[in-house]
Amino acid sequence: MAARKPKVKRVMSPQQAMPWILTGVAVLLVGVIVALLASEGVFDAGPKSDAERDYQLLVDGLQKNPDDPAILMTLAEVEYDLGKKADAIAHAERAVKVAKDPEGWSVRLAALYVRDGQIKKAKTALETELKGGDGTNDGEAYFLLGQVERDLGDLDAALKALEKAVEIMPVNADVRLVYAEVLEKAGKRDEAATQFQAALKFLPGDERALAGLKRLGVKPEETTSSPHATGTPGQ
Structure with missing residues (x-):
């Protein structure tokens, strides 16, 4: 019997092996990238939104100026927008505390209190603001105080504050809308209708004002000219 010929073993040349090596490396890299994406490790280093970017800039600024209101x-x-509510309230309270001139800061603090449902604290902050100066030009403070008093159930106090806000900011349609709604709630229908009509002169076609007039059974007046050119309506 003739001797069997030995089997020939094929040895892959370096040129032949290179595509397989590259394929293996590519598979490995894809696996690493997928793992990083799954854990969000690639993106964790940077902010995911404008608010987070602003937050980081403000945190950096606070480290350099810890008492800047x-x-x-x-x-x-x-912080409040980002859901960091406790930190937000603490920083807002500190801003009022360290401010040399508290005017304006208490209103912003009160606005955060309102957002957080701390209505009584908001009222205290606003009263502090208005007692701090003569209060005659702080329309925003009176506007917010009117809404706070309304939420606390004191319609007389709410109307008093909102009347002052309208006096200071007569062309602010939002102020007139809230004033009209509180007047309506207080049973002062004619006065409420007047304020709804006035709001429509600054915001023609406003659905909130139209709905208020409809509830009162009043037909909206046609607006033919700009109220800014003719003076203050509805007072």
Whole structure:
């Protein structure tokens, strides 16, 4: 019997092996990238939104200026938007505390209290603001106080504050709308209708004002000219 020929073993040349090596490396890299994406490790280093970017800038600014009320209050407002509510309230309260001139800061603090459902604290902050100066030009404070008093159930106090807000900011349609709604709630239908009509002169076709007039059974007046050119309506 003739001797069997030995089997020939094929040895892959370096040129032949290279595509397989590259394929293996590619598979490995894809696996690593997929793992990182799954854990969000690739993106964790940077902010995911404008609010987070602003937050980081404000945090950096606060480290350099820890007693700057503007940084503290703005940081508080951004923190609240990001859901960091406890930190937000703490920073806002500190802003009011360290401010040399508290005017304006208490209103922003009160606005955060309102958002957080702390209505009584909001009222205290606003009263502090209005007692701090003559209060005659702080329309925003009176507007917010009117809404706070309304939420606390004191319609007389709410109307008093909102009347002052309208006096200071006569062309602010939002103020007139809230004033009209509180007047309506207080049973002062004619006065409410007047304020709804006035709001429509600044915001023609506003659905909220139209709905208020409809509830009162009053037909909206036609607006033919700009109220800014003719003076203050509805007072």
